[in-house]
Amino acid sequence: MAVVQYNPERPFREGNDLYVSYWGKEDCSPGHAVGPGIREIYKVHFIHKGKGIVKVGKETYTLLAGQAFMIYPHVITYYEADAEDPWTYSWIAFQGNQIAHALSRTSVAPEAPVFSMDLRVMPRIFEQLLEVSGSAPSVDLRVTAILLQFLAALTDGAPAESTNSVPSQKHDLYVHKSIEFFKTHYSEKISVEQVAASLQLDRKYISALFKKATGLPPQQYLLQYRMERAEEMLVKGIYTIGEVARSVGYQDALHFSKMFKKVKGASPKHYLPDHFA
Structure with missing residues (x-):
């Protein structure tokens, strides 16, 4: 079952530096698949438990708990939960004209979309997102702060190697x-x-x-x-x-x-x- 929340404060406008569009969590059913398709925004999935595969271009990756994958805008991506041990993952979708620069400080790229994250840090980041109240006047500021926290954790956990x-x-x-x-x-x-x-x-x-x-x-x-x-x-x-x-x-x-x-x-x-x- 999926739990999905959207940022209701305002639609994304060209020129925003950082903006969270939606986020959620799902216990996937065996073989649950998405794609192949493209998106116009960035979307990262973090695997809490279970496993599955991600296909980007000609590459196929098998992911386990503690790993994550980034979906880049306009890059064809397919992902599927394992038939015997389907994954549970959280996701956050975001956009903005500073995202590319922020990600350039990491080793994550369209041709290398899979990375590992701290199992102690990442679940808490997604828990904070799921706790955000959709009716709070400051919801857009709060989710942007959490996005910055995620980008900081990503930069520390998957830095540009050399x-x-x-x-x-x-x-x-x-x-x-x-x-x-x-x-x-x-x-x-x-x-x-x-x-x-x-x-x-x-x-x-x-x-x-x-x-x-x-x-x-x-x-x-x-x-x-x-x-x-x-x-x-x-x-x-x-x-x-x-x-x-x-x-x-x-x-x-x-x-x-x-x-x-x-x-x-x-x-x-x-x-x-x-x-x-």
């Missing part, structure tokens, strides 16, 4: 800064060259890093992100196709409609109420 790990950490930071650039400027006419220039990197270099980390070329990621935002606007039923097109970076509504159908499998009109059809 200078040899610095390049991969920088690569991870470059990818996340690229994603932040897309999310901030998706309504504008932007290009991979602009992203590369903002990072003072070569276009081909950042494109290769981006695809390795996310599985998508930067332009394909931007296209999918734009269409996700477009779909959100269309289903509200208060914007015309032209307004939606311009809001996601397309001045030509016909070109937008063509790209939308290519990504979503249906034309924008399919999402509009009758009075806009």
Whole structure:
């Protein structure tokens, strides 16, 4: 049975440094599986007891009590409880423009998402989250403080091992800064060259890093992100196709409609109420 709590104080806004979205705990049933899929936020699972597997890319990890795994934004992840000794885990999902920098101080990365934590420290952190009252005026501050406590424990428990790990950490930071650039400027006419220039990197270099980390070329990621935002606007039923097109970076509504159908499998009109059809 899962126990899930959400931070009700305010929705995440672009520019927040650190923000906890939700957290919880679950005694998983045998073979309980999630994915493969992607998320737009960070999510860490800590195993209290039992065991299971995590698949990221071509790698499969077997995890036991005291270990944890990090789900990175836009990285395809699959995890499954053991059929005979299913795990019990707690999780915390978070986001913010300081997360990538905080994680760069650890040995955890998209290509190395599994780590070990102190069995005395981590359960208490998750207990504090589960004790937070959803009605308290200070709930957002309290859960952010607990997130900082977790990041500190992670930095101490899984520190960057040596200078040899610095390049991969920088690569991870470059990818996340690229994603932040897309999310901030998706309504504008932007290009991979602009992203590369903002990072003072070569276009081909950042494109290769981006695809390795996310599985998508930067332009394909931007296209999918734009269409996700477009779909959100269309289903509200208060914007015309032209307004939606311009809001996601397309001045030509016909070109937008063509790209939308290519990504979503249906034309924008399919999402509009009758009075806009």
